[in-house]
Every structure is written in C-alpha cells, then in structure tokens.
Amino acid sequence: MQRRRKNKLDTVGTGLLAGLALPVLIFFIVYLVTEDEVSFADYISGMWQMHALIKLSSLCVFANVAVFWFFLKKKYEKAARGVLGATILYAFLVLISRAV
Template structure:
C-alpha cells in the first residue's frame, strides 16, 4: 500500500535529517558554551569527524525499526538507503581524504 507515510522519499529525507538533528543534540549537550562553528572546527581539528558522523547515524536504526514495525517498508528502505549514503561518505572521509 503506497500511502503518504510509506514512501521511499520520506524515508530518505528522514534518514538524512536524523543524523543532522543528532549532531545538534551532541552540540547542545557537549559543547553548549561556544558556537556551532567552533564545535564543528573542534571536531575537524581533533580528527574525529568520521566517528561523530557514524555516531550521528545510529538513531537511524530506531527510525528504521519504527518503519518496519508499522509496515512502512518503502520508508524503511529509504532510511536504509540514507544510512548507506552516510556510510559511503564516512568511508570516503576516512580513506580518501
């Protein structure tokens, strides 16, 4: 059944948005005393960007299972695709750049 909540595009969008929101939560809890730009620079200077990106992708697991449990398989496929995109970006950052 193809409803508005069971679309590949929705899962892809939410799968890419969730890590960004998770990054902002990390910022709020870990480094609230300075700006977001300083926090991003610190992540880059400490060379932990791949680890931070990987951790930010973990909540996609919850989103994936919510879509599976509610029988929204196309949306779950979109979340899985977004997670693979993030993993590919991490691999490029870690081994190529």
Template sequence: MQRNRGNKLDKLGIGLLAGMLLPLFIFVIVYLVNDSSLTFSDYIKSLWKIHVLLKVGSLCIFANLAIFWGFLHLKYEKAARGVLAATLLYAFVVLISRAI
C-alpha cells in the first residue's frame, strides 16, 4: 500500500507562521508609507495614545483572509487551520487589550 505523503507546505506550523507574520509585515509597510520621521516605537506609542493601534492592527489581520482562502484553494487544510489559529490568537490579544 502506498502512503499518502501530502505536501510539505500543508502543515499547521506553516499556516501559523504565515498567519502571524503577514499582519506584522503589513503593519511595518503601513509604518513605512506613513510619516517615517518617527521611530517605530514612537509610531506605536502615538497610535496607542490616540486609541487607533488596535484598529490598525485589526485591519492588518484582514490579510489573513487572503492566505486562508489561498490555502483552502490549494487544499492545504492543515495550513489553513494554522492561519485560523493565528487569527484567533490575534483576536484574543485584541480582546485582552480592550479589557486593560
């Protein structure tokens, strides 16, 4: 009997890594497109001060939808689960941040 190996990219860890890194990458791009006269830490502090850090971060997480659908289209269900797990982790962080 032949064993079904599947694809090397169809792993929970790959999806989790992609789901965690893509929103951060997009956030850095937003920082670079905006006023780059501030340092990155000052930029984050200013967003937190005017209460938009969580909103901008939540918008960056929408990119996970694209890679989630991409993994599903390629039939990489395990990787798609990883992206979903990363999105839920981000949602949990936002929920905790709102409670503080």
C-alpha cells in the first residue's frame, strides 16, 4: 500500500486561517467597491443600523464553500476541516449577533 506524502499545507491551522481571512477580505473588497467617501467605521455603523451587516457578513462567509471544495479536491482533508471550523465559528457569531 502506498503511503501518501504529507503536505505542509494540509493542516487544520491553514484551513482555519483561510476560512477566517477570506470572508474578511471579501467584506473589505465590497466596502472599497461600493463606498468611496464614507469611512470604514461609518460604513459599519450604517450597515448595522440598516440591519444589513449580518446579511452581508453571511454572504461573505458563503465564499468558504469554494475554499472547502478546493481543499477537498486537493485531498487536503485537515485543511478542509479547518475551513469548516471557521465557517461554524462565523455561524455562531451570526447567531449571537441576531440575539442582541
């Protein structure tokens, strides 16, 4: 039986970092594309007042599906587990913020 070579990117930490960083990056890109004159703090506060911050954040987390499938295609199961963990963490944050 052949033994699979261990890849240094196939760690839970790599997946967790990718799963946490990608939604934040997408959120910043959305901010930069949509608002020119508004500061980031004002943007966040305006989105919170309109009850759109949680919805936009949830859409940004949706991109984790692509990263999850990428890691599975590459057979990086541990990294995919990290992305799944980050997605679950974001889901808990959404649930907590909806209760507030």
